[in-house]
Amino acid sequence: MAITDIFKSWFNKENKTKTATPASTGSAPKVDTSTKVPAPNVDDVHRAEGQSLVDIVFNSSQLSISLIALNKIESQQQLADIVIKHTIAKVRLEAAQRLHDLAVIADTAEKIKQSDKGAYRILRKKIDDSANQEKAIEQHLQLLEKLCQDVDSLHRQTSNPLFAAKLQSLQQQWQQASKMQACPDALQQRFDQAVLSLQKIVTQQQHEKAAIEHAQQTQHATLQALHDLRTQSLALDTLNDGVSMGASLEKLQQQWQQTLDVHSPDLVLQNEVHALFKQLNQLNQLIEQSLKQLSELSALVERVIAQPDDFDSSQSLKELIKTLQLHKHTQLPAFFQRLQAILIQVEKRHRVAPTQEIKATAKPPKPEAKDFPEFQQLITQISQAIAEGNSRQASQYLKSAQQLAKTHKLHEPRLVQWAQELQQLKDWAEFAILPKKEELVAKMRQLAEHLEAEGLSRLDEIKALQAEWQAVGMVNNEAEKALWQQFKDLSQQAYAPCQQYFDQQKAIQEQNAINREALCVELEQYLAQMPDVVHWPTHLSIIKKAREDWQIHHPVDSKVHKKLLTRFNDVMQGLEKKLQDEYALQANRKQALIKEASHLLELSSVRDACQKAKELQQTWKGLGSCGHAKDQKLWEEFRQQCDAVFAKREEEKQARQQQEQANIERSKQLLENLAVLVDLEHIEERQQQFDALVQELQSLSLPKETYQDTRQQLTQIKQQWQQKIDSQAYEAKASQRQAILDALNLCFSAENAVLAGKAISIEQHQAARQQLNVPNFFNSALNKRWQSMAQLKGDNPQEHAQLFQENCLVLELLLDLPSPYTDNETRTAKKMQLFQQQSYPKTAEEKQNMVQQLLVQLVSYSQLSPDEQAQAMTRLSAILAHPSLNALL
Known part of the structure; x- marks a missing residue:
């Protein structure tokens, strides 16, 4: 009895006591409801439950009862027995669906392989699904293990220019793998710890890079400030304006020194800054020294300007300027250039005075016997060369003119005068050139003695001194030859740091070549190992970063650069082709969506067209990029097509609203006409007219807010009509x-x-x-x-x-x-x-x-x-x- 009660409880039935049906005669027997059934033992009940359910499944004459009992069975072995032995196919299939123990499933499938194809297919599918699931789990674990190994190996590639991009790519691959299937906690913890460590490195590199960029900006700003300070110092008209030059120069030196602790600039920049510091320090010293003698210097200048013929004043000014050693400076402020110009004018005046006296005492020149254009040209050239103080050219022109005059017996009294002036110029040149060349030798010696690496700026100074040597002119005596030999030897000594600079530049170029070759290798490996599913934003960032790194590793020797450039361009073309192929694929997909959207207006239902347009828009969002410009262009075309569909929907909506308003007015008129018909006599004769009006009213499309009211009124009218x-x-x-x-x-x-x-x-x-x-x-x-x-x-x-x-x-x-x-x-x-x-x-x-x-x-x-x-x-x-x-x- 207990088993029956339990079975009934599964069907939500109570164990009600049956009462006898009353007969035509006699009374119903009374039932004693106070009698209770004793509760069975729990273990006995459980055993009886399982056995009774299996008995019900096998012995019940009703299929529904067998299936209900089957759904209560949890024992896998009992379910397997049902699959093997039951005679009804539906029960066997249902029991096969409830099996989940793989060992039982495999054993059962082997037993029914030849007898029950339907149940065998179900069990075979369970086995295959389990195997596929295990295989997928194993592949997923292998993928996660590989990603962990890749992120671990990335610790050894911190100097790789693609380090941050690779880390980002690995994180994205891990996220995609995590979405597909849950990751084990151990692997997740391992990956997270590795990523955290790498992110710290990336953050540190970013900070270092930002500090280096700031230092580079400061260094270039310092260089520009030095150029500006030099320009300002060279433009000084008065020495009082240069009082603050020393403080500015000291501030710039401190600023430069601070940047050197963060970033060591390239030798070109470093040498240029050092040359500017050196030049500005010399100018600052010159200004500070001149400020001490400013009063005496100003007085002599004023006296010389007021009395140009005062030889003593000019000599005193010359001696005072000589103490300033202006010849050591390649460029001088405007104030000192003006002093030099005044002194040259005074010296020139003193040289020309005797010549003018000779001119005054000379006899009037005899007239020329014959006028030659070539001779006149030589006369003009001699006059110009003497006026410019170029004794060498003047001597050549004078010699040619004297030979031509002697040949053609030409009389030109100025030739004698110019010969005397030229001799004076040569005497003055010997007096002026040798000291100037001695100054140039001293400058070259100073360069040779200071052997700190100054690179191209030193080379420029050497070339400037050599050009100045050539411009001074020649005396052609033993003293000059000795000076030239000294100047030449000192030039070679001064050139030694330049050679060192060029060697350093060569080492930099070789290192840049190595870095560029490593970059090419990394890019080639990345191109060769690209997966089927590529994260294209990361791919694009790798391309951009590669180009930036290529520019950073500059300069490179031209011969090596040509080979590396070809290699770099080849691998970049491969990466660009991948990207362009992806762009083309996405562009084709988007153009297909545009084409599909262009046919939406042909659909009969605007509602379906709008729904399809929304679906196409969602599909568009899921597509990748095809390049910013192309994306914008295609999006404009796609949006125009969708807007046309939505515009048509709006037009139809407005037309529908207008039609509904017209239908509302028509419904009111029809209700009035029906009300009039109801009030007439002999309405049975107007039944056809009444039905036609009702049919027309019912065919009208009305909005929801008026449909219910119209329907109620029509119902009332029809009821009145029917009643009548x-x-x-x-x-x-x-x-x-x-x-x-x-x-x-x-x-x-x-x-x-x-x-x-x-x-x-x-x-x-x-x-x-x-x-x-x-x-x-x-x-x-x-x-x-x-x-x-x-x-x-x-x-x-x-x-x-x-x-x-x-x-x-x-x-x-x-x-x-x-x-x-x-x-x-x-x-x-x-x-x-x-x-x-x-x-x-x-x-x-x-x-x-x-x-x-x-x-x-x-x-x-x-x-x-x-x-x-x-x-x-x-x-x-x-x-x-x-x-x-x-x-x-």
Whole structure:
């Protein structure tokens, strides 16, 4: 009993006590509800449960009960037995679906392999799914292990220019793998720790890079400030303006020194800055020294300007300027350049004065014998060379002119004068050139003694001193030759740091070549090992970073650069081609979406077109980039197509709203027209018009807010219409029932007159009967009764009365009307007779036919006595007055 209770509890049924069905006689037995069933032992119940469920599955005659019991079985072995032994395929398939123990599944599948194909397919699929799942898990773990190894190996590649990009790529691959399947905690922790460590390195590199960039910016700003300071110092007109130069120079030196702790600049920049510092320090020292002698210097300048012929003042100014050692400076401020110009003018004035005296005492030149253009050109060149102080060229031109004058016996007194001036210039040149060259030798010696690496700036200084040596001119004596040998030897000594600079530049170029080659190797490996699924934003960032790193590793020797550039361009073209292929693929997909969107307007349903446009937009969002410019262009085309669809929807919406408004106005008009029809008389004649208006109203498309109200009004109007139709139909039926009574009274009246021997007009009575609204199925019987009225003999009146009463009794029985009290027994007997004869109508149609036949028979009975006529009319009036007779007539 306990097992039954448990089984019923699974179906949510209570163990209710059955009660006996009461019989026709006797009372129901009482049930003792106080008796309780003892609870079974739990272990016994569990064993009994499993066994009873298996028994139910195997022995139940109802499939639904077997399936319900099967769903309660948890034992895999019992389910396997059901799969192997049960005779019903559906039960076996359901049991196979519930198996999940792989060992049991494999054993069961092997046993039913040849006997049950359906269950075997289910079990085989479970085995295959399990194997595929294990394989997928194993592949996933292998992928995660590889990513962990890659991120671990990345610690050894911190100097790789693609270090940050590789880390980002590995993180993205890990995220994608994590989304596909959960990662083991150990691998996740290992990867996270490695990534955290690498991110610290990336952050440190970014900070170092930012510091280096800031230092580089500061170094270039310092260089620019030094250039500006030099420009300002060279433009000094008064020495008082250069008082703050020392403080500015010291500030820039501190600023430069601070940047050297962060970043060591390239030698070109470093040498240029050092050269500027050196030049500005010399200028600062010159200005500071000159400020100490400024008063004396200003006084001598004013005296020389006021008295140009004062030789003593000019000599004192010359000696004072000589103490400043202006010759050591390649560039001088404007103030000192002006002093030099004043001194040169004074010296030139002192040299020209004797010449002018000679000119004054000389005899007037004899006129020339002949004028030659070539000679005139030489005269012009001699004059210009002497005016510029170029004694070498002047000597050459003078020698040519003297030879030409001697040949052609030309007389030119200026040749003698120019010869004297040229001799004075040579004497002055010897006096001025040798000291100048001695100064140049001293400058070159100073360069040679300071051997710190200054690179190209030192080379520029050497070239400037050599150019200045050439520009000074030549004396062609032993003293000059000795100076030239010293200058030459010192130039070679000064050039040694330049050679060191070039060696350093060569080492830098070699290192840059190594870095560029390493970059090419990294890019080639990346190109060769690119996976099928590429994260294209990372790919694009790698391309950009590679180009930046290529520019950073500059300069490189031209011969090596040419080979590396070819290699770099080849691998970059490969990467660009991958990217361009992806761009082309995405562009084709987007163009396909544009083409598909362009056909949306051809759809018959705008709603479907808009839904499809939204789906295409979602698909567009999932596509990758095809390049910013191409993306923008294609997006504009795609948006135009979608906007056209939505614009059409808006147009149709507006048109629909306009149509709905027109329908609202039309519905109001139709409701008014229907209300007018309801108020008219004889509405049965306007039924077709009413139906047409209702049909038109129902066909109108109305908004929700007005549809319900319109429907309610239409329902009320239809109810009013139907009520009026029913009322008129009821009146018509009542008129027909009254016409039957009137026709029967006419028949009785005419028959009584005939039986009394009175003459009657059959045609007149028949015309009066035809004016009555008698139902069609009475006409035949009435016509026959009228036609036989002339032959009435008064036979069998009692028989006709009895038949009339019997028919009335059957009608009362069919219409459930009360019969006279005296006819109750007869009514019961008649009812039993009808049931026994199976004549009692079973359907409404049979009932209608039977009622019509009985009524026709009633109007056919004639020759009733006056009392019987009165009684018949009373009883028939009660029958015809019954409401249910309307549906039967």
